[in-house]
Every structure is written in C-alpha cells, then in structure tokens.
Amino acid sequence: MLSATNKIVKISCFCLAVLVSLFTVRAEGADSQNSDTHNEAGHEEEFVANDFILDHIRDAHEWHLWTNAHGHHVSVPLPVILYSKNKGFHVFMSFKLAHGHEYRGFELKSTGDYAGKIVEVDGHGEIRGIPLDFSLTKNVAGMLVVVIVMFLVFIRMGNMYRGDPNHIPKGLFGFIEILIIFIRDQVAIPNIGEEKYARFMPYLLTIFFFILINNIFGLIPFFPFGANVTGNIAVTLVLASFTLIITGISGTKDYWKHMIAAPGVPLWLSPIIMPIEITGMFVRPFALMIRLFANITAGHIIVISLVSLIFIFKSLSVAPITVLLVLFMDFLELLVAFLQAYVFTLLSALFIGLAAKEHHH
Amino acid sequence: MEGSLTAIGAALTVIGAGLGIGWIGGKAMDAIARQPEAASMIQTSMIIAAALIEGATLFAIVVVLITA
Numbered sequence: 300m301l302s303a304t305n306k307i308v309k310i311s312c313f314c315l316a317v318l319v320s321l322f323t324v325r326a327e328g329a330d331s332q333n334s335d336t337h338n339e340a341g342h343e344e345e346f347v348a349n350d351f352i353l354d355h356i357r358d359a360h361e362w363h364l365w366t367n368a369h370g371h372h373v374s375v376p377l378p379v380i381l382y383s384k385n386k387g388f389h390v391f392m393s394f395k396l397a398h399g400h401e402y403r404g405f406e407l408k409s410t411g412d413y414a415g416k417i418v419e420v421d422g423h424g425e426i427r428g429i430p431l432d433f434s435l436t437k438n439v440a441g442m443l444v445v446v447i448v449m450f451l452v453f454i455r456m457g458n459m460y461r462g463d464p465n466h467i468p469k470g471l472f473g474f475i476e477i478l479i480i481f482i483r484d485q486v487a488i489p490n491i492g493e494e495k496y497a498r499f500m501p502y503l504l505t506i507f508f509f510i511l512i513n514n515i516f517g518l519i520p521f522f523p524f525g526a527n528v529t530g531n532i533a534v535t536l537v538l539a540s541f542t543l544i545i546t547g548i549s550g551t552k553d554y555w556k557h558m559i560a561a562p563g564v565p566l567w568l569s570p571i572i573m574p575i576e577i578t579g580m581f582v583r584p585f586a587l588m589i590r591l592f593a594n595i596t597a598g599h600i601i602v603i604s605l606v607s608l609i610f611i612f613k614s615l616s617v618a619p620i621t622v623l624l625v626l627f628m629d630f631l632e633l634l635v636a637f638l639q640a641y642v643f644t645l646l647s648a649l650f651i652g653l654a655a656k657e658h659h660h
Numbered sequence: 661m662e663g664s665l666t667a668i669g670a671a672l673t674v675i676g677a678g679l680g681i682g683w684i685g686g687k688a689m690d691a692i693a694r695q696p697e698a699a700s701m702i703q704t705s706m707i708i709a710a711a712l713i714e715g716a717t718l719f720a721i722v723v724v725l726i727t728a
Contacts, residue, residue: 586715593718596725642711 346610352603356527356596357415358438360393360407364522375522377440381405383419383430393434405430438534441526445512453508482507486645490652495549499651502545506538507644514595514636518602518629529639530596532588539588542647543581550654557658583650587643594639598632666724673720680713 354363362375379396381389389403396407396417406420417434419427435443456475459466468476487496487503513534516524528534558576560569605625609617688706692699 589719589722590711590715593721594714597718597721638707638711642708642715645708 346607348604348607348611351607351610352600355603356530356599358436358527358531360396360417360434360436362437362440362522362526375440377435377437379405379417380433380435381417381430382433384428385419386430389430437526438528438531441516441524441528442513442534444523444526445509445516445528448512449508478507479504482644486641486648490645490648491655492652492657495655499545499549499648499655502541503644503648506541506647507640510538510591510643511636511640514640515633517595517599518632518636527596527599529591530599532592535588535592538591538643539584542587542650543584545647546580546584546650546654549651551657553658554654554656583646587646591639591643594635598628598635602628602632666727670720670724673717677713677717681710684709684713 360379361377364373364375366372376392376394379389379391379393383389383405386404389405391402395402396405399406399409401420404419404421405417407417408414413426413429416429417432418429421427452471452475456468456472459468459472467473482503483496483500487500491499510529513528517527517529519525558580559573560566561572564572602625605621605628608621609615684706688702691702
C-alpha cells in the first residue's frame with residue numbers, strides 16, 4: 300500500500316515537472332492584453348484603478364507574474380488553441396499575439412467591438428470572422444492546478460481507506476474526512492434520503508471540493524494560485540448546468556407529473572402552473588450560478604480596490620490601514636469561500652432530492 | 661451634480677440586504693436566548709438564510725457590473 304502512494308506521488312511530481320518545463324517563464328516585453336499604454340524605460344504611467352482591478356478579475360491568454368523596472372511584463376506563456384472554419388486548427392504560444400501583432404492571420408484585439416477576443420484578419424486587417432477559442436487561458440490553467448491538487452489528495456485518500464475501512468486519517472486528511480462526513484450526514488442524507496443518496500455523493504463531493512479549493516486558491520496572490528476561476532461566470536454556468544442536468548436525469552415520473560399538476564390541483568390550472576414550474580426549473584440553477592459568481596468576484600474586487608488605495612493616494616502611509624483592512628477582508632473572504640461552496644452543494648442536493656423523491660400516494 | 665443611477669440602485673439594494681440579514685440575525689439571537697441548547701442548529705439555519713438573501717442582493721450587483 301505504501302509503494303502505491305509512493306508511485307502516485309512520483310508520477311504526479313513527474314507530470315508537474317513536465318508542465319513546469321513546458322511553461323517556463325518568459326521575460327520578454329510581452330504586454331498584458333488590456334494595457335495599451337506604451338512603457339518606455341523610466342516613463343511613469345498613470346495608475347487607472349478600474350483597469351488594474353479588471354485586469355486581475357478577467358481571464359487572459361498568459362499568466363502575468365510581475366512587471367519589472369523597465370516596464371517589461373514577466374509572465375508564464377500559455378498556448379492558444381483556435382479552430383477556424385477557414386483555416387482549421389492552430390496551436391501556438393500566446394506571446395506571438397502580444398502587442399497586437401498579427402500571427403497566422405489571427406489578432407488579439409484590445410479595443411473595439413471584439414475587445415479581448417482573438418479574431419481572424421485577412422491581409423488588410425479587416426476582420427473576417429471569429430474562430431472558436433479553445434485556448435488554455437489563465438483560468439483553465441488555474442483549474443488544471445486545482446485538478447492536479449485534487450487528484451494528489453483524493454486518490455491518495457481513497458487508497459488509504461481501501462486497505463482498511465477503519466483507517467484513522469492524520470492531519471490534512473483528517474480535516475478532509477470531517478468535511479466529507481459533514482456533506483454526507485448534513486447535506487446529502489437529509490435532502491436526498493437514505494436510499495438514494497449514495498448515487499449522488501460523488502457529484503456533491505466533487506463540486507463542493509472543486510468550488511472550495513478554487514475559491515481558496517483565488518485568494519492567494521502569487522503563482523500558481525490567484526487565477527479568478529470561480530469568479531468567471533462561464534465556470535459557474537457550467538457547474539450550475541451540471542446541477543440542472545443531474546436534477547433532470549434523476550427526476551422520477553412523479554416529479555414530471557407534478558410539473559403539470561400536483562395532486563389535488565385541478566387540471567384546468569395546469570396552463571398557469573406548468574410555465575411557472577418550468578421556469579422555476581431553470582431559474583434555480585441560474586440563481587446558483589449568479590450567487591457563486593457575484594460573491595467571489597465582489598470579494599476579489601474589494602480586496603484589489605483596498606490595495607489600489609495605496610496607489611491612488613500615492614503614499615506609503617496609507618499602507619498600514621490598507622493591510623489591516625485587507626487582512627480583515629481576507630478572513631471574510633475565507634468564510635465566504637467555505638460558505639459559498641457549502642450553499643452551492645446544499646442547494647444542489649436540495650434540488651436533486653426534490654426531483655428524486657419517491658412519493659407514496 | 662454628476663453621478664450614476666446604477667450606483668444609487670446598488671446602494672438601495674444593499675439597504676434591503678442589510679435589513680433582511682439583520683432581521684434574520686436578530687430573530688436567531690432571540691431563538692438562541694430562548695433555547696441555548698439548539699444554538700448550533702439555529703446558527704446553521706441563520707447562515708444558510710443569510711447566504712440565500714445575499715444571493716438575491718447579488719443579482720443587483722451583476723446588473724451594476726453589466727451596465728457600468
């Protein structure tokens with residue numbers, strides 16, 4: 300059993316080493332996508348708080364680490380994967396598109412209608428179309444980091460329990476076992492019921508830990524953490540649609556019959572009730588999506604705004620107040636991270652339980 | 661006077677959220693005072709209700725982010 304975990308740790312370290320060597324840091328003048336101010340050596344640029352904040356919230360095609368004294372941005376380059384109807388698949392490193400350069404007929408627009416998107420341009424710079432963008436952006440890379448961490452931790456935990464069901468976990472694994480038992484006893488069983496909860500436990504545990512670890516990693520400001528994953532509405536849209544799909548799949552016949560008319564409701568009321576029920580079916584995951592996205596994004600915006608107070612006032616004496624406020628906000632954000640993961644999982648379990656409930660008439 | 665109506669809308673929504681969560685917190689404290697043994701269950705329900713109210717508030721923040 301010990302050799303199995305050793306093998307897993309060694310394989311994971313090897314994979315990490317391969318990934319790190321692929322994405323070695325480039326310190327060229329690779330500008331971040333949203334800044335169109337020119338950085339000449341020694342020339343100070345105006346600090347625009349709005350752009351600073353939005354840069355840190357938004358997704359980007361490279362992982363910006365820091366800006367050194369000459370105005371060069373040091374960042375981890377990420378691959379750009381495009382599929383265009385005219386030209387097929389293209390894979391290349393994102394720094395080829397830096398500074399608005401055109402490469403293989405593609406250009407990353409920073410202003411205008413297609414700001415922030417990669418568009419297809421023909422020889423004269425006219426926009427021909429928008430390719431499908433499957434790039435490994437900063438958020439996708441952040442998600443991959445979380446996925447690697449989750450594999451490392453949970454596969455190891457699963458192997459520990461396989462040999463000995465009464466194994467007593469130590470340290471971090473003990474804490475995770477507490478969370479897992481909490482989800483099973485306080486979230487899954489009360490909402491889904493004793494007979495059916497085991498089918499949905501993998502899904503509930505996955506979304507709980509995925510959202511929790513992504514929330515926490517989003518608060519840590521340095522590489523490889525700090526990608527605003529759960530604050531990206533596309534990510535929360537996918538998570539909410541998972542809940543929608545699983546709720547729909549696990550619906551019993553009674554659940555669908557109750558959408559037309561619950562027992563005891565006369566059938567002529569059904570044209571009023573059915574639209575309400577169907578919209579309700581879609582609005583509940585929509586609320587899940589908005590709740591998670593807005594909570595996490597709002598928290599990040601507050602922390603970054605407090606930090607940028609120092610730059611707005613241009614004096615270091617603001618720093619002690621800012622640091623205290625940011626410390627307090629970070630504690631609040633930690634609470635929000637746990638709370639939002641718990642509320643997402645609880646409401647998913649509630650919706651699944653409502654759909655999968657056996658009605659005994 | 662210059663300003664933005666979305667900002668005023670966001671501020672009004674925060675008033676609503678503050679009232680709602682404050683009401684829940686107050687009722688929870690009353691309940692805990694009546695029956696201290698049930699404190700942890702009441703606290704859990706209070707946190708869940710506060711998170712749901714905050715979800716409603718954040719619809720307004722999303723509207724602000726979209727229009728501004």
